[in-house]
Amino acid sequence: MEMLPRHFRFEKTSEFFAVSNGVIHVIDGLLLIEESTVKSKVETQPEFSGFRELIGRMDNSDGSDNVFMEALNPEKDGGKSVTLFLPSNEAVSRLPQEQKWRLRNDRAFLTRILDLHLISNSQHPLLTVDMVNGSSTATAQGRRLSFHKTNKDGNVGLPSVRVDGVESRIVQGDIACSNGVIHVVDSVLGLPFLTVLQILQAEPNLSRTFRAIEHSKDLKAALSTSGNNVTIFAPSDQAWLNLNQGDLARMTSHSHLMTKVIRRHVVHGRRLDGQALRREERFTTIPGDIQIKQAYAENDRSKADPPRIVLSWKGHSASIITYDIPAVNGLIHVLDQVLFDQDFDITQASLSRSNTLTSSVFIAGQLFSLGLFLIS
Structure with a gap:
């Protein structure tokens, strides 16, 4: 793969011809000179109108230059190349109304989000082939973007870009410009657009936590409403499989048991990120208090890494293995175990329902006897 002037790349085929003064390689494209700058393409291409509208919010009332738009101008960047991650029109249109309102009315917030999309501190543009899986780079303002590639059926597609826990997929990469390159992404970087559910x-x-939530209509509604603010500690699929399979089967077949367990993992009205959890000793869910502890991994004798956060309830513990997955209505932390107690969740619950049923039968019998007495 060769990088040519004006940032075009072409794949060399296996064909080449030796000549007296060198060699001729056959390539799979026609060499062209791209005259359009990143700025001019953003300003003129209809498929970029959604992002162009966001940038327009940076216009100054005094008529001075739009700072972000001018950063795409080769005359302003000191000869450095520009790499722009540009959200598609669909990505902008599907933003929740609350986020659209904030982007329109909070200039500082808009500036922070736009800065995530621009890399202008390099002599060469960042092309998709440079985005090695697990690598990262800094934006113009020093924020870190990381890149990830997924191997599906032996084929590695275009990379995704991750920042602040939000992942966006490149859907069209390496759009050449005279002063850089544009990558079209399927969501606005740094902005979640999905609900917790x-x-x-x-x-x-x-997937098993999702199916558990479906047992409760109220909880399902709370996690799917964008105006809410919730934190859920979601057990991984393996965490559910770690349970006694008989208990798991009983919970799956009895909605009231599953609802009782999953509600324990949800905090309503609070957005508890990893930093907040490290400052607190407990939090309250519907069934009661969950204690928060911090513990170093057994093999981390140097204690170089921060301690992991461990949740404790009735002597049972679960560690957070993935932190701060953002949603429009809250945060998700992934647990390695389900906070579950067999005696409390299965035995006592079954006895309670049995006693309730017995009481109902007794009351019904008393009412029936009273009816016979009145008739006689």
Whole structure:
């Protein structure tokens, strides 16, 4: 793969011809000179109108230059190349109304989000082939973007870009410009656009937690409403499989048991990120208090890494293995165990329902006897 002037790349084929003064390589494209700058493409291409509208919010009332738009101008960047991650029109249109309102009315917030999309501190543009899986780079303002590639059926597609826990997929990469390159992404970087429930449904490792929530209509509604603010400690699929399979089967077949367990993992009205959890000793869910502890991994004798956060309830513990997955209505933390107690969740619950049923039968019998007495 060769990088040519004006940032075009072409794949060399296996064909080449030796000549007396060198060699000729056959390539799979026609060499062209791209005259359009990143700025001019953003300003003129209809498929970029959604992002162009966001940038327009940076216009100054005194008529001075739009700072972000001018950063795309080769005359302003000191000869450095520009790499722009540009959200598609669809990505901008599907933002929740609350986020659209904030982007329109909070200039500082808009500036922070726009800065995530621009890399302008390099002599060469960042092309998709440079985005090695697990690598990262800094934006113009020093924020870190990391890149990830997924191997599906032996094929590695275009990379995704991750920042602040939000992942966006490049859907069209390496659009050449005279002063850089544009990558079209399927969401606005740094802005979650899915609800907690939608993320649980989409994440393969959390499918069992999603199915558990479906047992409770109220909880399902709370996690799917964008105006809410919730924190959920979602057990991974493996965490559910770690349970006694008989207990798991009983919970799955009795909605009231599953609802009782899953509600323990949800905090309503609070957005508890990892930093907040490290400052607190406990939090309250519907069934009661959950204690928060911090513990170093057994093999981390140097204590170089921060301690992991461990939740404790009735002598049972679960560690957070993934922190701060953002949603439009809250945060998700992934647990390695389910906070579950067999005696409390299964035995006592079964006895309680049995006693309730017995009481109901007794009351019904008393009412029936009273009816016979009145008739006689």
